[in-house]
Amino acid sequence: MTRRTFLAAASSLALTACTAGRRGVATGTSTTGTAGTPGSPPPASPPGPAGLRPARFVARGSPNGVAFTFHGSGDPALLHALLGAAARAGAPITVFAVGSWLDQYPDVARAILAGGHELANHTYTHPALGTVGRAAVAGEITRCRDALTRHAGSPGAWFRPSGIDVPTPLMLDEAARAGYATVVGYDVDPRDYEDPPSAAVLERVTGGLHPGAIVSLHTGHTNTVDAFEAMVGAARHRNLTPRLVRDLVAP
């Protein structure tokens, strides 16, 4: 497959999957989900196999910074370009990786962690998770969890569903059952998976930034990678420090 074909295929996959079930709102709007309580203490204890408490849903963090979060899939060359940009900008990122991508490109998990970044669970095949049944939801979460464990040595702390903004109760149940006490959404969505020009990605992100913002971005898109350093600069200009999700959200 040529690089162009690969990119087109990867991009079309991401577009199909990422737009499914999405709201058609531009950027900077609050999600309809339950926002996390900034600065709230962590839950008393993690969920256990018996008497399981559903995972909680968080779409914004505490106001001591902002989190640039990425759907992780697509051309690994773009991932490496993004990691280079993040290093130059001195900005940590949190990558919600598609599990099959980790299996297909075994180097990406190591490269992400080596840069001081964070990895989390974004299903194994990135289906429109709201359209599949309980067994499939459970399988998507646990297969990605196991891929993360294989390639990163840890399942990560967070789950983010694919193709839907706000998780259903079923997803919260199955996330908890798989060991994830917290499901992390986002409250700034520049729709970068539609491949707008990088100036538009930048403008949509900067227009939505606020203390505690969780920004949704995608690793497999050139214009996102091109805009990233300027995004970090815009955040810092507003005294918003880029942080990992784990530094903005209680476990």
Ligand SMILES: [Zn+2]
């Ligand atoms: Zn995604």
